[in-house]
Amino acid sequence: MAKPILTIKKLTKKYGANVIFHDIDLVVNEGDTIVIIGPSGTGKSTLLRCINLLTCADEGQIWLDDLEITAKGCDEDRVRQHIGMVFQNFLLFNHLTALDNVMLGLTRVKHMKPDEARQKALRELERVGLSDRADHYPGQLSGGQQQRVAIARALAMDPRIMLFDEPTSALDPELIGEVLEVMRKLALEGMTMLVVTHEMGFAREVADRIVFLEKGSVVEEGSPDDLFYHPKNERTREFLWKITELYGKKEKEN
Amino acid sequence: MTGWLELFQRYLPEFIKGAGVTLELTAVGLSIGFFLGLALAVARVYAPRWLKALAIGYIELFRGTPLLVQLFLIYYGLPSMGVTLSQTLSAFLALGLNSAAYQAEYLRGAIQAIGTSQMTAGRAIGLSRWKTIWYIILPQALRLVIPAWSNEPISLLKTTAIVFLIAVQDLMAKAKRAAADTYDPVGSYLAVAVVYLVMVFIMNWGLKYLEKKTRIPGFEMESKKV
Numbered sequence: 001m002a003k004p005i006l007t008i009k010k011l012t013k014k015y016g017a018n019v020i021f022h023d024i025d026l027v028v029n030e031g032d033t034i035v036i037i038g039p040s041g042t043g044k045s046t047l048l049r050c051i052n053l054l055t056c057a058d059e060g061q062i063w064l065d066d067l068e069i070t071a072k073g074c075d076e077d078r079v080r081q082h083i084g085m086v087f088q089n090f091l092l093f094n095h096l097t098a099l100d101n102v103m104l105g106l107t108r109v110k111h112m113k114p115d116e117a118r119q120k121a122l123r124e125l126e127r128v129g130l131s132d133r134a135d136h137y138p139g140q141l142s143g144g145q146q147q148r149v150a151i152a153r154a155l156a157m158d159p160r161i162m163l164f165d166e167p168t169s170a171l172d173p174e175l176i177g178e179v180l181e182v183m184r185k186l187a188l189e190g191m192t193m194l195v196v197t198h199e200m201g202f203a204r205e206v207a208d209r210i211v212f213l214e215k216g217s218v219v220e221e222g223s224p225d226d227l228f229y230h231p232k233n234e235r236t237r238e239f240l241w242k243i244t245e246l247y248g249k250k251e252k253e254n
Numbered sequence: 255m256t257g258w259l260e261l262f263q264r265y266l267p268e269f270i271k272g273a274g275v276t277l278e279l280t281a282v283g284l285s286i287g288f289f290l291g292l293a294l295a296v297a298r299v300y301a302p303r304w305l306k307a308l309a310i311g312y313i314e315l316f317r318g319t320p321l322l323v324q325l326f327l328i329y330y331g332l333p334s335m336g337v338t339l340s341q342t343l344s345a346f347l348a349l350g351l352n353s354a355a356y357q358a359e360y361l362r363g364a365i366q367a368i369g370t371s372q373m374t375a376g377r378a379i380g381l382s383r384w385k386t387i388w389y390i391i392l393p394q395a396l397r398l399v400i401p402a403w404s405n406e407p408i409s410l411l412k413t414t415a416i417v418f419l420i421a422v423q424d425l426m427a428k429a430k431r432a433a434a435d436t437y438d439p440v441g442s443y444l445a446v447a448v449v450y451l452v453m454v455f456i457m458n459w460g461l462k463y464l465e466k467k468t469r470i471p472g473f474e475m476e477s478k479k480v
Contacts, residue, residue: 139472
């Protein structure tokens with residue numbers, strides 16, 4: 001039986017009276033790529049931030065492997081080392097070169113020796129196809145390259161799971177492909193991934209399961225085939241139709 | 255004019271001595287002000303509420319009262335509380351404590367401009383809050399602050415002139431002495447004005463160099479001409 005890496009039970013997040021999402025249940029097994037889709041404002045990003053403990057959930061529990069990370073007294077810095085996160089706006093450290101961006105966590109969090117950290121950082125940059133950009137600063141890189149450095153930075157920590165928060169939404173259309181390609185490769189290598197995205201092509205091709213989130217709850221969950229070709233819920237059908245209409249055109253143009 | 259040049263030449267060695275004291279006051283005041291100001295700025299943005307309130311109180315107090323009053327309170331007031339400081343030490347302390355309040359505000363602005371997103375990025379790879387501040391936020395904030403902060407050394411250099419009032423032998427004190435000796439106050443003060451101007455000019459040049467030297471490649475701080 002597949003081993004669950006991430007288990008979410010009855011997770012609820014509110015801002016005052018405003019419920020962002022409620023009673024979310026989700027299991028991510030080792031090696032799985034789960035894609036979360038849904039209209040904007042349905043709490044997809046907040047869900048990822050809760051998993052990474054960047055935001056506190058109000059109710060419910062999250063386990064990383066066998067550790068309940070929502071438990072009181074849980075060392076959040078330690079938990080975050082094991083959860084890689086890639087943001088919509090890359091969020092590279094602007095004053096550091098690509099190499100130093102990747103190295104920082106290794107030397108300052110994992111306390112690796114500089115030489116060892118450098119070797120590992122170079123390997124991670126190679127993995128995302130950017131060894132030749134190691135000494136470039138973020139301001140000297142394209143958006144797509146910046147996002148790949150951000151992926152390398154997260155990978156360098158050897159995370160148990162990678163969270164992607166709309167990693168291609170801030171990119172020009174011609175730069176989306178290179179980032180998706182890296183993510184596709186990661187999925188094939190067996191990385192456990194939880195991806196929020198509007199890239200339906202990626203979802204259909206790479207996802208083991210797709211979760212459709214709307215108005216703060218899971219409407220439908222299943223394999224790409226189920227959701228794209230036999231959606232049970234009317235809302236899923238509508239959303240997918242709308243978004244493939246919109247993005248399908250763009251994909252054809254490319 | 256030749257008379258003035260003569261005066262300038264005659265008193266130049268004294269002026270240079272005074273300028274040395276002025277530069278020392280500026281350097282020490284700026285350093286105390288920088289480290290204290292940095293601590294205040296970080297406290298103002300990241301500290302728990304009570305410490306934040308303390309930092310704000312300090313800043314408002316020292317920006318809200320004249321430096322001269324602060325200097326007199328330290329030099330004439332502290333002895334009544336059993337603390338007697340020399341003239342120079344009083345001057346260092348007053349300039350440093352006062353400058354800290356201003357530098358704290360420059361630095362706070364820069365720290366806030368770096369924003370919470372860099373904090374998020376740091377925390378996301380497992381850095382603690384303080385490590386993120388130290389390795390991510392401050393290196394960027396300190397670069398960003400330079401253009402605005404450059405006002406402070408220049409302003410402080412000239413502000414040091416008030417310390418002649420507690421008989422510190424700075425450039426201003428030398429001017430006063432020259433004025434009394436030569437019965438030519440205009441000539442004397444004009445002469446030290448020139449010395450101040452030269453010092454500010456050199457300092458300005460140094461600050462521009464610092465700004466250029468610390469610029470992050472590809473990350474333009476000055477907006478390009480549109």
